Amino acid sequence: MDDQRIESHPILQFEKSAVLSFTFDGQPMQGREGDTVASALFANGVQVFGRHFKTKRARGFYCAIGNCSSCLMVVNGKSNVRTCTTYLEEGMVVETQEDRGNLLRKRQVGQALDVSKGASDDV
Numbered sequence: 001m002d003d004q005r006i007e008s009h010p011i012l013q014f015e016k017s018a019v020l021s022f023t024f025d026g027q028p029m030q031g032r033e034g035d036t037v038a039s040a041l042f043a044n045g046v047q048v049f050g051r052h053f054k055t056k057r058a059r060g061f062y063c064a065i066g067n068c069s070s071c072l073m074v075v076n077g078k079s080n081v082r083t084c085t086t087y088l089e090e091g092m093v094v095e096t097q098e099d100r101g102n103l104l105r106k107r108q109v110g111q112a113l114d115v116s117k118g119a120s121d122d123v
C-alpha cells in the first residue's frame, strides 16, 4: 500500500483499524475500516478519480462531503456513486466512470427501444 496517511501528529491520535482489501480498475489495494472509498483511494496515491464527460479534464477529491459530484465512480457495478460519502467495504470493486455512467446509457438504449415500438420519446 502506497500509504499517504498521516501516521503521527503532535495533538491528534489515530487508531489503527482493520485492513480492508478492494480493487481499483483491477489493481488490488487496501484501505482501513472507517475509510470512505475516496479516502482509501487517496491513501493509495490515487488523485484522479475520473474525467469530465465533455472536457476530459481530470476530476478528483473536491468537496469531500457529497455536494459536488467530482468523485463519481462505479462501485460494485453501480454508476454515479459519490465515493467521498461511501464507506469502504471488504472486496469492493471500484472503477473509474466513463462519461455520465451506465444509467444514462441504459436510458438511451431504453429510449431507442421505445421509439422503435412507436412510443413517445418524452422522458
Ligand code: FES
Binding pocket: 060, 061, 062, 063, 064, 065, 066, 067, 068, 069, 070, 071, 072, 082, 083, 084, 085
Ligand atoms: S468530492 Fe464532492 S461529492 Fe465527492
